[in-house]
Every structure is written in structure tokens, then in C-alpha cells.
Amino acid sequence: MIPRVAKSGKSYKGALLYFSHDVGASTAERLGFVEFVNLPIIPGADRQRDVERAGAIMAWTAIHQDDIKRKHHHQLSPATPYRPGRKLSKPVYSFSLRFAPDDAMRVDSAMLKRAAHGALKALGMERCQAVILEHKDSVPPHVHVLVCPIDPKTGQTISRQKDFYKLSSFAQKFSREHQLTILHQREENNARRKRGEFVKYAQVPRADWALMRNYRGKTRSKVERERRAQQEGDRQQLAHRQRRAVALFKKHLSESYGRDKRKIDIEIATLSQRMSRAGLFAIASRAVKRLTGQEAADKRRLQQLINARDNVEIRLTEARAPFARTLRLERQRMQFRHAAELMRDEQYFATRERRQSEGEKRATKLAKAQYAQATRDRKDDGLASVVRSLGATTVDTRSSLAGDGEEQTAVQKKWTRAQGRNPDRPHRPRNPYVRDEGAEPSPDQPRRRRRRR
Numbered sequence: 001m002i003p004r005v006a007k008s009g010k011s012y013k014g015a016l017l018y019f020s021h022d023v024g025a026s027t028a029e030r031l032g033f034v035e036f037v038n039l040p041i042i043p044g045a046d047r048q049r050d051v052e053r054a055g056a057i058m059a060w061t062a063i064h065q066d067d068i069k070r071k072h073h074h075q076l077s078p079a080t081p082y083r084p085g086r087k088l089s090k091p092v093y094s095f096s097l098r099f100a101p102d103d104a105m106r107v108d109s110a111m112l113k114r115a116a117h118g119a120l121k122a123l124g125m126e127r128c129q130a131v132i133l134e135h136k137d138s139v140p141p142h143v144h145v146l147v148c149p150i151d152p153k154t155g156q157t158i159s160r161q162k163d164f165y166k167l168s169s170f171a172q173k174f175s176r177e178h179q180l181t182i183l184h185q186r187e188e189n190n191a192r193r194k195r196g197e198f199v200k201y202a203q204v205p206r207a208d209w210a211l212m213r214n215y216r217g218k219t220r221s222k223v224e225r226e227r228r229a230q231q232e233g234d235r236q237q238l239a240h241r242q243r244r245a246v247a248l249f250k251k252h253l254s255e256s257y258g259r260d261k262r263k264i265d266i267e268i269a270t271l272s273q274r275m276s277r278a279g280l281f282a283i284a285s286r287a288v289k290r291l292t293g294q295e296a297a298d299k300r301r302l303q304q305l306i307n308a309r310d311n312v313e314i315r316l317t318e319a320r321a322p323f324a325r326t327l328r329l330e331r332q333r334m335q336f337r338h339a340a341e342l343m344r345d346e347q348y349f350a351t352r353e354r355r356q357s358e359g360e361k362r363a364t365k366l367a368k369a370q371y372a373q374a375t376r377d378r379k380d381d382g383l384a385s386v387v388r389s390l391g392a393t394t395v396d397t398r399s400s401l402a403g404d405g406e407e408q409t410a411v412q413k414k415w416t417r418a419q420g421r422n423p424d425r426p427h428r429p430r431n432p433y434v435r436d437e438g439a440e441p442s443p444d445q446p447r448r449r450r451r452r453r
Contacts, residue, residue, distance in 0.1 A: 001115065001175050002098045002183075003167035009092035012055035012062075012146070019094075019133045019144050020051045032134030032141055033109055037120070038152065039129050054131050058148035061129060062091035069155030088157050093149045095119070095167065098142040100181035107140035107180075115174060116145050122170035125158050127151055165193065168201075184358065212348055220349050227345060231338045238334055242327050249323055253316060261312045268305045271298060 009015060021028050034047050039054050061068070066084050073082045097115050099107045116132045130147040149158045172190055175182055189199045204212070215223055275286075275298055289295040 001171040001180060002100075003095055003119065003164070003171050004098070005095045005164055005167065008090035009094075010090055012059045012092055012148075013052075015092050015094060015146055016051050016055045016131065019131075019135075019146060020048060022137075030135050030137040032136045033113075033132075034134070035113060035116075035132040037117075037130040037132065038127060039131070051131065051133075054129075058091075058129050058131075058146075061148050061150055061152050062088065065091075065150050065155050065157075067155075068150075068152065072154045088150065091148055091150065092146070093160065094144060094146045095163075096142055096144045097171075098138065099140050101139055103180045104140040106178065109134065109141075111178065112141065112143045116143050118174060119145065119167060119170055120147070122166050123158070123160070123163055125149060127153070128158060165190075184355070215348065223345060223349075227341065231341070234334060234338070238330060242330070245323075245327070249320075253319060257312050257316055261309065264305055264309045264312065268302065268309065271302050271305065274298075275302070 020031055022030055036054055039057055041050055041053055043050055065087060070082050112134060120126050125147055128147050128149055129152055130145055133144045134141050168186055169190055172186055192199045
């Protein structure tokens with residue numbers, strides 16, 4: 001069983017609309033049983049109406065929390081002034097309980113109800129108002145529990161501190177009691193928490209979880225091939241998208257600055273060609289322009305055109321720089337994402353191999369224990385058959401020794417290492433140098449001599 005705690009909210013109506021209908025639709029085909037806890041509602045034919053009434057009642061409890069708390073305080077101690085506390089800002093609390101696909105044959109509606117009530121009791125919310133809804137869009141079905149974490153009699157808010165750890169311990173105990181799938185990582189984490197260590201399970205995003213779910217039943221080499229193909233497709237798609245973006249950007253620059261830049265280039269070429277003409281007529285024309293000041297004006301105009309062209313180039317560079325940085329960041333993000341995917345795949349397969357090795361070790365240990373037990377059973381059966389063939393009766397070795405004149409069975413041993421031999425046996429007399437346990441030492445009893453080495 002896997003419990004998941006959702007984020008707290010403010011609207012019971014919105015939460016119940018989601019839980020009591022299909023995703024993105026007004027139908028309710030996935031909805032199974034609906035059970036109301038501590039709510040004055042008698043289930044009728046119209047379940048949607050009952051669910052709306054339950055949401056309205058829980059919303060009323062959350063809105064009038066201060067009034068309920070004041071009334072309870074005046075009933076307990078009417079002489080003491082009432083001091084209001086802070087109101088609960090997000091009263092909508094919900095969690096879900098899911099089961100492994102291997103437990104589909106064991107999970108039924110009765111077990112889902114027991115699990116939901118047990119989870120409420122583990123959280124200390126057994127007296128709170130709640131709605132338990134079954135969803136049948138998974139195998140096996142799962143339940144959502146929507147709770148108003150306010151005691152309807154006292155108005156006190158139930159603490160939700162460390163709720164996930166409480167649900168994790170409950171899930172471990174419930175799985176053991178009902179012989180469901182055991183999550184060894186959860187048992188290890190809970191054992192470390194009992195020893196005082198801080199252990200927080202890393203939440204996996206849903207996209208990554210769906211990706212890991214696709215890895216089930218696939219070998220490592222096949223996943224690596226699929227990952228390489230997927231990353232190569234990402235690179236080709238990004239390259240195609242960036243080529244298209246570069247073409248559109250160049251078109252934008254051409255429309256914005258290209259016409260002005262071409263006009264400036266034509267003017268610079270025309271003016272430079274006119275100023276650099278050769279021949280007697282050109283020399284005479286330049287002399288006239290020099291005397292009239294036209295040549296200096298042409299030089300100033302040429303310098304202005306060159307400056308304008310440089311300004312256009314600067315504007316183009318300023319426009320290209322952020323665009324190039326955007327393209328570079330996209331490539332870097334893709335590289336980082338690919339590296340993270342490869343690292344996540346490596347961690348996944350390392351964890352899977354470790355769990356497989358641990359499972360093999362446990363299976364080997366169990367097989368050895370079963371083999372040892374079977375060997376002991378065969379030995380006991382063989383000994384019992386020998387005793388039956390001899391016609392003797394078994395004697396309990398832990399019982400007291402028989403008295404004088406009572407016959408003993410020759411097949412069974414009369415002593416153990418812990419009890420020692422029978423001191424009355426004639427072939428092994430009692431050692432006078434060994435004192436009895438609990439006996440007082442006598443002066444005439446000789447001491448045991450130490451052997452020198």
C-alpha cells in the first residue's frame with residue numbers, strides 16, 4: 001500500500017467535484033463506493049447530491065470553527081474568558097491509498113474501507129468529518145479520503161505534523177497484517193526513523209514516475225538503446241527548431257535594418273567612387289570643389305555614412321547577442337536534461353539490481369532454512385521409525401531421571417552437556433574434586449590442583 005498526501009486547499013466543492021467525477025468530464029464512471037464518516041447524511045439514490053451535502057457540511061464546520069470552539073470552551077469552563085486562536089486557512093485535507101497490481105486478488109471494497117478508517121485513526125482524525133471515495137480507474141482500485149481536520153465537537157484543529165511518516169508506518173503494519181506486497185525500502189526507512197535518524201523519501205515527479213513505469217520488464221541494454229534514440233531525436237528536433245528560429249530572426253533583421261543598411265552602402269559606394277575618379281576632368285573638378293569647400297563636405301558626408309553603417313552593425317550585434325544566448329541556453333538545458341536522464345537511469349538500475357540481489361539473498365536464506373527444517377524433520381521421522389521398530393517408547397531428556405528399579409530406554413540419551421552425566425552411573429564415578437552447584441565448601445574436601453604447562 002502506498003499512501004500519498006495531497007496539498008491542502010480551500011474549496012471542498014472543487015475537491016469533491018474532482019473526486020466524484022471523471023477527469024475533465026461530467027461523468028462519474030470511475031467512481032465506486034462513497035462512504036461518509038461522522039456526517040449526518042443517509043446515503044440515497046443520488047450520490048452526487050449526497051457528496052455536495054457532505055462538502056457543504058464540512059465547509060460550514062471550517063467556517064464556524066471559532067463558534068464551535070467558543071461554545072465548547074463555555075461548556076467546560078464558563079468562568080474563564082475565551083481566547084480565540086488563529087483560524088485554519090486551508091481546511092481541505094486529502095490523501096489517497098493505492099495498492100500494488102500484484103494485490104489485485106486480495107483488495108476489495110471491504111479492505112479499502114478498513115484501510116481508510118485505519119489511516120484516519122493513525123492520523124488522529126477518527127472523530128473528524130470525512131468522505132471516502134473509491135476510484136475504479138486503476139488495478140486494483142484505490143481510495144481518496146477527503147477530511148475536514150477540525151473536531152466538530154471541540155473546534156480544535158488536528159495536528160498534521162509528520163502525517164506522511166504516520167501513514168507510512170500504518171501502511172507497513174497494514175501490509176504485514178493482510179499479507180500484501182512488502183516495500184522493503186519503506187521498512188528500512190521506518191527502522192532508521194525509529195533509531196532517531198532523519199530519513200526523507202525523495203518524491204519522484206509524475207513524469208519521471210511514468211517513465212520509470214515503462215522500464216518494468218525491460219533489460220538495461222534495451223533501455224539504453226531507447227534512451228540513446230530518444231536523446232538523438234531530441235537533438236535533431238532542437239536543431240531543426242533552432243534553424244527555423246534563425247531563419248525567422250534573419251528575416252526580421254532584414255526587414256528592420258536591411259533596407260537602411262543597403263541604402264547606406266549604396267551611398268557610400270557612390271560617394272567613394274565619385275571622390276576617387278581619375279583623369280584631367282576629375283582633377284579639375286576636385287580642385288574646384290576644394291576651392292568651394294565641396295570636397296570637405298563630401299568627406300564629412302562619407303564619414304557620417306560610415307558612422308551610420310557602424311551604428312547599424314552595432315544594432316545588429318546587440319540584437320544577435322541575446323538571440324544567440326537563448327539558443328545556447330536551450331542547447332545547454334538539453335545537455336543537462338540528457339545528463340540527468342542518464343544519471344537517473346543509472347540510479348534506477350543500480351537500485352533495481354540491489355533489490356534483486358537482496359531478494360535473491362532473502363530467497364536463498366529462506367531456501368536454506370526450509371532445507372534445514374526438512375532435514376531435521378527427516379531425521380526426527382527416521383528416529384521415530386527406529387524407536388517404533390524396536391518397540392520402545394520415547395523418553396523426555398529434560399525430565400528428571402528415573403528412580404531405583406525403573407527401566408530406562410537404551411535408545412534415548414540420559415544426559416546432556418548442560419545437566420551432566422548421572423552421578424549414579426557405575427562406569428563413571430563422581431569426581432570428588434568438583435563441587436556441586438550451591439553446596440558449601442567443606443574443609444575436608446580436597447581442592448583441584450592446577451596443571452603446570
